[in-house]
Amino acid sequence: MKxxxxxxxxxxxxxxxxxxxxxxxxxILAVNGVSVSLNKGETLGLVGESGCGKSTxxxxxxxxxxxxxxxxxxxNEVMPSSKAAAWRRLRxxxxxxxxxPLGALDARLSVAEQVGEPLVIxxxxxxxxxxxxxxxxxxxxxxxxxxxxxxxxxxxxxQRQRVVLARALATSxxxxxxxxxxxxLDVSIQAQVINLFMDIQQxxxxxxxxxxxxLRAIRQISQRIAVxxxxxxxxxxxTDDILHAPLHPYTRALVSAVxxxxxxxxxxxxxAGDPPNPADRPDGCEFHPRxxxxxxxxxxxxxxxxxxxxxxxxxxxxxxxxxxxxxxxAH
Amino acid sequence: MRELLTIEQLxxxxxxxxxxxxxxxxxxxGEAVGIIGESGSGKSVTWLGxxxxxxxxxxxxxxxxxxxxELLGAPAERLWQIRGKRVAMIVQDAQSAPNPxxxxxxxxxxxxxxxxxxxxRAARAEAKRLFDLxxxxxxxxxxxxxxxxxxxxQNQRVMIxMALAGRPDLLIADEPTTALDVTVQAQILDLLRDVQxxxxxxxxxxxxxxxxxxxxxxxxxxxxxxxxxESGPVGDLFATPCHPYTRSLLEALPSLxxxxxxxxxxxxxxxxxGLSRHGCAxxxxxxxxxxxxxxxxxxxxxxxxxxxxxxxxxDHARPLEVxx
Numbered sequence: 001m002k003x004x005x006x007x008x009x010x011x012x013x014x015x016x017x018x019x020x021x022x023x024x025x026x027x028i029l030a031v032n033g034v035s036v037s038l039n040k041g042e043t044l045g046l047v048g049e050s051g052c053g054k055s056t057x058x059x060x061x062x063x064x065x066x067x068x069x070x071x072x073x074x075x076n077e078v079m080p081s082s083k084a085a086a087w088r089r090l091r092x093x094x095x096x097x098x099x100x101p102l103g104a105l106d107a108r109l110s111v112a113e114q115v116g117e118p119l120v121i122x123x124x125x126x127x128x129x130x131x132x133x134x135x136x137x138x139x140x141x142x143x144x145x146x147x148x149x150x151x152x153x154x155x156x157x158x159q160r161q162r163v164v165l166a167r168a169l170a171t172s173x174x175x176x177x178x179x180x181x182x183x184x185l186d187v188s189i190q191a192q193v194i195n196l197f198m199d200i201q202q203x204x205x206x207x208x209x210x211x212x213x214x215l216r217a218i219r220q221i222s223q224r225i226a227v228x229x230x231x232x233x234x235x236x237x238x239t240d241d242i243l244h245a246p247l248h249p250y251t252r253a254l255v256s257a258v259x260x261x262x263x264x265x266x267x268x269x270x271x272a273g274d275p276p277n278p279a280d281r282p283d284g285c286e287f288h289p290r291x292x293x294x295x296x297x298x299x300x301x302x303x304x305x306x307x308x309x310x311x312x313x314x315x316x317x318x319x320x321x322x323x324x325x326x327x328x329x330a331h
Numbered sequence: 332m333r334e335l336l337t338i339e340q341l342x343x344x345x346x347x348x349x350x351x352x353x354x355x356x357x358x359x360x361g362e363a364v365g366i367i368g369e370s371g372s373g374k375s376v377t378w379l380g381x382x383x384x385x386x387x388x389x390x391x392x393x394x395x396x397x398x399x400x401e402l403l404g405a406p407a408e409r410l411w412q413i414r415g416k417r418v419a420m421i422v423q424d425a426q427s428a429p430n431p432x433x434x435x436x437x438x439x440x441x442x443x444x445x446x447x448x449x450x451x452r453a454a455r456a457e458a459k460r461l462f463d464l465x466x467x468x469x470x471x472x473x474x475x476x477x478x479x480x481x482x483x484x485q486n487q488r489v490m491i492x493m494a495l496a497g498r499p500d501l502l503i504a505d506e507p508t509t510a511l512d513v514t515v516q517a518q519i520l521d522l523l524r525d526v527q528x529x530x531x532x533x534x535x536x537x538x539x540x541x542x543x544x545x546x547x548x549x550x551x552x553x554x555x556x557x558x559x560x561e562s563g564p565v566g567d568l569f570a571t572p573c574h575p576y577t578r579s580l581l582e583a584l585p586s587l588x589x590x591x592x593x594x595x596x597x598x599x600x601x602x603x604x605g606l607s608r609h610g611c612a613x614x615x616x617x618x619x620x621x622x623x624x625x626x627x628x629x630x631x632x633x634x635x636x637x638x639x640x641x642x643x644x645x646d647h648a649r650p651l652e653v654x655x
Contacts, residue, residue, distance in 0.1 A: 049512040186369040187539055191583035191594040198593060213513060216585040220594070243587050255587065257517035259542025261569050262586055270521055271514045273468075274482040 005174055005207050006038040010070035011060050013053075017279055028278045030056040032231035033070070040174065041205035045222030045239065047215060047254065049275035053231040054211050058177045061209060062094055063087055075174070092122045095168035099180035101160035105152040111163050112138070112148030118170040137166040141196060158189035165196065169204070177209045182217055194220050215258050219243060224312075227251045230276050230286040233305055237313035247308060247320040250287050285318070293319055334396075335360045335500055335533050336381075336418075341393035343373070343380040343557075350376045352557045353393070355631070358501060363527055363534040365544035365551035365565065367580070373557040374537050378503050382418060383410045397501075416446045419494035421487075423506040428490055429478040435489045436474025439496055446497040461492040465522060484515035488522070495526065502527070503535045508543065520546055541584060545569055550637075553577050556612035559631060563638035573640040575619045611642070619644050 011034045014027040030053045038044050046054045059065045061072060063079040072079040074094065080086040095118075098104040105114055116134045119125055125133060138148050141162040152160055161181060168176055178197075182190045194217055200206060201221070212218050218225060218239070225242045227235040227250065235248040246252040249269075256268040273290045276282070282289050288298040297318050305316040315321070336358040343351040351373040358364050368374040379385050381395045381402065395402040397417065402410065414420070422428055430438055436458055443454040455474075462470035465488040478486055487507060494502055504523060508516035524547050527534045536547055544551050545565055552562040553574065561574040572578040582595035611617070614624040623643050631641040 049514060187541070187580060188369060188583045191585075194585070195594055215513075216587060219587060220585050220591065253514055257513040258587060259516075259520070259540060259546050260586070261541045261545045261581065261584060262588075268517060268521075270517055274484050274515065275512055 003039050004037045004073075005040045005042075005075060006036070006061060006209075007073040008034065008036045008061055008070065010035060011057065011067045011072070012069040013056055013060055013065060013067055026279065029231050029281065030278060031060060031067075034228075034231070034233055035070075036061065036209075036226065036233075038175070038207050038209065041201070041207055042224065043201060043208040043210055043222045045218035045225040046209060046211045046228060047213060047218055047225060048228035049213065051275055051278055052228040053278070054228050055179055056231075057228070058096070058179050058209055058211050062096055062177050063090070064096070089122075092118070092124075092171040093173050094175040094177070095171070095173045097164055097168050097176060097178040097181045099183055101157065101164045101184075102152060104164050105160060107152055109151075110148065111143070111150055111152065111155070112145075114152075115148070115163060115167045115170060118167060122171055124171065133170070137170055140169070140200075141166045142192075156189075157185055158192060161185065161193055162196065165193075165200070169200065169206075172204070173206060175207045175209070177211070179211045180213070181210075183212065183214065190217065197221050215243065215254060227254065230278055230281060232286065232316065233314075234287065234316045235314065236305070237315075238311055241311060241313060247313070247315040248287075248317045249291050249293050249319070253292075285316075295319060333360055334358070335362075335398065337394070337396040338377070338381055339394040339396070341377065341381060341395060342391070343376050343385070344390040350557050351380060354557075354559055356552060356559065358533050358535060360500070361527075361531040361533055362550065363524070363536065363548045365548035366535060366537045366554060367539065367541060367544055367551055367577075368554035369539055371556075372554040374554050375505050377554075378420070378505065378535070378537070382414055382420065382503075383407070384414075415442065415499075416497035417499055418501045418503065419497060419499040420503040420505065421490045421494050421507055423509050429486060429493075431478055434475055434477055435481065435486075436476075439474075439489070439493050442493055442496040457496075458492075461495055462489075464495065464526065465489075465492045466518075467492070483511055484518065487511065487515075487519055491519075491522065491526070495530070495532075498530075499532060501533045501535065503537070505537045506539070507536070509538070509540075516543075523547060541569065541580060553580070558612065558641065559639070560613065560642070561638075561640045563636070567636065567638060573638065573645045574613075574642045575617050575644070576613050579616075579618075 011031055013031040014029045017026045017028050034057055046057065048054050060067050063072065063082050066081060074090065112134050115137050116130050119130045119133060134148065135145060143159065143162055147159065182193050185193060198221060210218060210221050222239050224237065225239050226233045227248065229250050235242060235251045242251060243255055246255050253269045253271045269292060271290050284299045284301055285303050288294040291298065295318060303316045303318050305314050306321060308315050334357050338354055338356040341351060341354045342349065354377060366374045380391045383402065391403060393403065397413065429435060439458045439461065440454040443449045443457050449457060458474055459470045462473060467473050467485060467488050481489065508519050511519060520543060523534065536544060538544055548565050551565050551568055552559050553576065555576050561577045569581060572581055585594060610625040610627060611629055614620050617624065621644055629641045629643045631639050633639045
């Protein structure tokens, strides 16, 4: 695809499962045949329950983990292995924002030093230029020079997340992978950080993979959404297409599970059972044991992620494919 | 409806820090009440203090009446009897709350033997009934599991079953779904709502998620910096919030519907409990602030419809437009 910044095809990653001495050796398929494309300046929201492989996918896309199968292309070049010098150079153009800002920051370095660190690592500018750049970055995320002199523990949770974001933006990256960047924050602070992400999108046109389990936050930031279940993408499309008329029964359950204040309680689809264990993968469609509308086909034939309609919508569900253009929510 | 629990002028102070300041709060029999607030607002400390679960060095004053019985300063023996039997509490982190070296069945059987004086066999049968009640599949087998063998959602169900074991009149659930996936959160909320209705038990749900409160509770209190700043029936409270803080919490909540817009965020600043000695604690972050707000701490005033609000500008406050 022309204009694609990031292109991943058929990514798979398995981790060995450590059992006892005599236990059968097995493995967990964290990501199982995922293809993703992301245009310049576009944001893709990645949703799913814990253990669905969304964080692993984020790490694969950045080249932090080596995929067992498939490949990632960044700006039309194949992603070099994470040990190569070429990859380290590329890292200036793609950055990761973690969930836990206190864990991601060094407790003994001042905020300004940490924001400037990527500039030092990638040899960008001289000392004077770097200092100015750090101040500009702090101002960009709404922090003052005084904040820069402090240590991470002297800041609030929301301010720390701003610092992490400022540091990630230091090298003017083309791609940000944000792994649950707002989950640990209070509601009122979440709103500020979401606003900040929206501003940064508009100002710099940076492309983002926004990983979250919070559909409300994802809607604010993402143009497209990919829903993951047990290591596979089960539905993909334009954000409001998916949220307002989900085709996959799992997406429907996710959407209806979101607690809403503003509208009267509609009938909810409550999923039976827990998020699945990736070590114990069911046959057929991975979702069928929890699916309220599963058919006999679903337990033995894995549905493919197929296009549905003209707006780039894709869904992996036998029933949705059978109903074709008619949304499942209709009955 | 009769008051089951009445809290009057409750204050909790950790040394100089006043975490809870003169709180009045009532829970009626069989009612579901929400407590809303951000971290550091004193929403959890209120209940730990009321139930005598804070260390003796913490200064607590006021009155906490369960029916007509004073809990503050009651002998430890007496509180032991009440906690776990008449009043039960479940916490956020269900994965670490149960004892990891005992099977979940053993733990719930112990509660039944202790609080309801049951024999081993009767307790085992009752444990199975409770597991069925909280919809743990294959209850008989699951009783033999250790906490680490269960998922987060299952462990939260076990904790709810254990809390229900003493047949409490009041269940206090402190952020019971925060650590869980949305799909599991929906299951647990449904469960709490059903159990509360079926057993006519009163429920206090502590949460920072207004959506969660809206789904389960009929009445709610909003806390800020150790004080109640607004309270009322949930429908009214969320449709026409009077306090600027409640309004900002609602505006800070993105929706799945409606036009996409920049969110109206409250300015930064964690509510430091007891930070401001004068004036309204929310004033530094408040968009509607008047001169008076920096000097006078507003009283919590009541109107005829069961709404209470502590804001000098409450009359000027415009109600949030309801999104249909």
